[in-house]
Amino acid sequence: MEKILFIINPKSGVDRVKALKDLIDKQLDKNLFDPEIAYTEYAKHGTELARNAVANGYKTIVAVGGDGSVNDVITGIQGTDATLCIIPKGSGNGLARTLGIPLDQSRAIALINTGKRIHIDLGKVNDRIFVSNVGVGFDTLVAKKFAKSERRGMAIYSWIVTKHLWTYKEWEWEIEVDGKVLQEKAFILTVANAQQFGYNFKIAPTADLQDGLFDVVIIKKFPKILGSYIALRAFNGSLLKSKYVKHLRGKRVTIRHPKLTILQTDGDVHACGNELKVEMMPAALRVMIPA
The missing domain is CATH 2.60.200.40 (Tumour Suppressor Smad4)
Structure with a gap:
């Protein structure tokens, strides 16, 4: 069973976070994944959480949010063998759309059970x-x-x-x-x-x-x-x-x-x-x- 961490920005409100937790419990295959949830508390906290998760053996990190939140998680796991999953919760959701990830949260979670893992390029501007x-x-x-x-x-x-x-x-x-x-x-x-x-x-x-x-x-x-x-x-x-x-x-x-x-x-x-x-x-x- 693979350890998986969901990194969530809780600013969307208690009710929405609870609804998301219920979706994770319903849609994620517990025979494949052992889920944990972490909440960001300040700017760039997602990068720290993702980096620490990789160091502690997590192989799959789920960014829950928009492109900014996704970028924070990417910064924490790039160059490792951890896999990024995305549950879109932002405005534009540019990367999710490009990768063909469903904008519906329930379907995006279900995708984690059946999706395939690929490598993509990143860019660096200055640091x-x-x-x-x-x-x-x-x-x-x-x-x-x-x-x-x-x-x-x-x-x-x-x-x-x-x-x-x-x-x-x-x-x-x-x-x-x-x-x-x-x-x-x-x-x-x-x-x-x-x-x-x-x-x-x-x-x-x-x-x-x-x-x-x-x-x-x-x-x-x-x-x-x-x-x-x-x-x-x-x-x-x-x-x-x-x-x-x-x-x-x-x-x-x-x-x-x-x-x-x-x-x-x-x-x-x-x-x-x-x-x-x-x-x-x-x-x-x-x-x-x-x-």
């Missing part, structure tokens, strides 16, 4: 681990505003985008991809390991979590009246066909701007310096996906 994407530009502004909002969901996300689209000023970036240097004025500049930001907004529709390469997507300055057109292309998977988009691929990416102070990784905003060094970490994480 920070990410799985889906790292970005600077308009996406960082939106992520910052979204984090401050007490409400969640696609409607709030869309409202923030609409509010700030018309006044956003693009910066000219120095970008280096595997030694090739270019200057681009960018609305969004994303180094993607996975396809989407969340909500099925595919910023890098050709990205592959197992190919050992980043997809660098630059949405260049465009007439703001075309904002809906750009968004539609992202949702239907045709963004890279737009004349306002440049697409490169590589293993090492450097981004520079003298005024750079923040970036987003997997939707969470962090402080940074004026240079970002992004490196590929091939096959650095085991994950559970549908068989």
Whole structure:
């Protein structure tokens, strides 16, 4: 029987946590797994809990939450033989959608009994681990505003985008991809390991979590009246066909701007310096996906 740890952020409330515990008890096959539950108590506690669990012999770690919570657990288990499972509880759930994990919690738990384990790539920006994407530009502004909002969901996300689209000023970036240097004025500049930001907004529709390469997507300055057109292309998977988009691929990416102070990784905003060094970490994480 395999030891399995569920790492849960209890901020969603006592009733919801109890309902989740009941689902785990109902759906998880106790002939296969011996479950334990741990609760996060402060920022980045999920990383500590995951790291300690691996040290104590847990082979499967379940992140219960959104992309930020999942990223914390990944940081704690990357490079080990432990497997990440995801029970989506966030807003965008970008990684869960990319991996084909059900957004329904009951089905996501049941998947743990029957899923298959694969290795996927990770990325590192300076000293920070990410799985889906790292970005600077308009996406960082939106992520910052979204984090401050007490409400969640696609409607709030869309409202923030609409509010700030018309006044956003693009910066000219120095970008280096595997030694090739270019200057681009960018609305969004994303180094993607996975396809989407969340909500099925595919910023890098050709990205592959197992190919050992980043997809660098630059949405260049465009007439703001075309904002809906750009968004539609992202949702239907045709963004890279737009004349306002440049697409490169590589293993090492450097981004520079003298005024750079923040970036987003997997939707969470962090402080940074004026240079970002992004490196590929091939096959650095085991994950559970549908068989």
